[in-house]
Amino acid sequence: MPxxxxxxxxLLASHAGPTAVVTCLAAALLLALDAPAATAATATAAVLAGQLSIGWSNDAVDADRDLAVARRDKPVVRGSVTPRLLRAAAVVALGVCVVLSLLTGIRSGGVHVLAVAGGWAYNLGLKATIWSWLPYVVSFGLLPAFLVLALPGQAGPSSWVxxxxxxxxxxxxxxxxxxDLHDDAATGIRGLPHRLGRRATSVLAPVVLLAAAALVVLAPRGPVGALEVLALVAAGVLSVAAGVVAVLRERSRLPFTVTMAVAVICVALLVAAGPDLLAR
Incomplete structure (x- = not known):
């Protein structure tokens, strides 16, 4: 293989799109918080390494299942990478992540390592249980905490963040x-969305996204401006559109792409909130 x-x-096995989005959003938030250049660079690199490790470990663990259902969108199925190579890359990326995370500070580094561990826990088994949602909630919740704690002298983020x-x-x-509901069911994966069913999950996903956008608009101190209202409306429209597409086109990945767009809107609002992100 060349x-x-x-x-x-x-690159494809790293789940490049979500990895890039999460890393760029982390960098944007650090810049908005006026993080020192060295801190911003180290924390952003730690986030990138962590996301790479999660993506590669996901495809390595799922290799047999992906082969069983002929997932041609997966590099392992195409033969461009082997599970062994993915496992090695995931372990190296995880090691780099741990080192870079701890360089930002013991407390902040520990928080980020815990967040990345949540992603690995999902890949290694929690995805097949009713607790499949828990690593996502914990890990995404801890990410802004890591970024704020990495700043010199900060106690932590506001709870709403x-x-x-x-x-x-x-x-x-x-x-x-x-x-992936059908493919997952064929290979024994029974996470929370599988138990809820397609229709319920398609409705719940946009409701949760809209709740996130509403919280980031309403939680900061001060009056809500026209731009915030416009952003909330945009997030609402995108969230509803994602739900509709999920119902009408079962195998479309557009709902997840829309989720990333809503995340971008929310982070833009977080950037605008500035000092309100910090615990007082």
């Missing part, structure tokens, strides 16, 4: 699983 094909396979992250994580989980 080296460039292995590199491309690793953690809640917004958790809601976005839950919405991402529900939307991400929708296209």
């Amino acid at each position: 080296a460039h094909q292995r590199v491309r396979g690793l 953690v809640a917004v992250g958790g809601l976005l994580g839950l919405g991402a989980h529900l939307a991400n699983v929708l296209p």
Whole structure:
């Protein structure tokens, strides 16, 4: 296998889209919080390494299931990477993540390592249980906590910021699983969305996303401006559209893409909130 094909396979197996979105949003939030350049660079690199490790471990663990249902969108099924290579890459990325996280501070680093551990726990078994939602809620909730704690002299984030992250994580989980419900059922995966069913999950996902957007608009101190209202309306329209698409097109990945768009809106609002993100 040519080296460039292995590199491309690793890129695809990293779940490149979500990895890039989460990393860029983390960087944007750090810049909005006026993080020192070294802190921003180290924390952003830690987030990137953590997301890479989660993505690669996911495809490594799911390799047999993906082969069983012929998931041609997966590099392992195409033959461009092997499960062994993915396992090695995931372990190396995890090690880099731990080192970079701890370089931001013991407390902040510990929080981020715990967040990444949640992603690994999902991959290693929780995805097949009724608790499949828990790692998403915990990990996405802890991510902004890590970013704030990495700042010099900060006690931590406001509680509502953690809640917004958790809601976005839950919405991402529900939307991400929708296209794979049939394949998952064929390979023994029975997470929360599978137990709720397609229709209930398709309704719940946009409700959760809209709740996250509403919280980030209403929680900060001060009056709600026209731009905040416009952002909330946009998030609502996107969330409802994701639910409709999920019902009408069972295997469409558009709902998850829309979830990422709502996350971008929420982070833009978080950036605008500025000092209100910090615990007082």
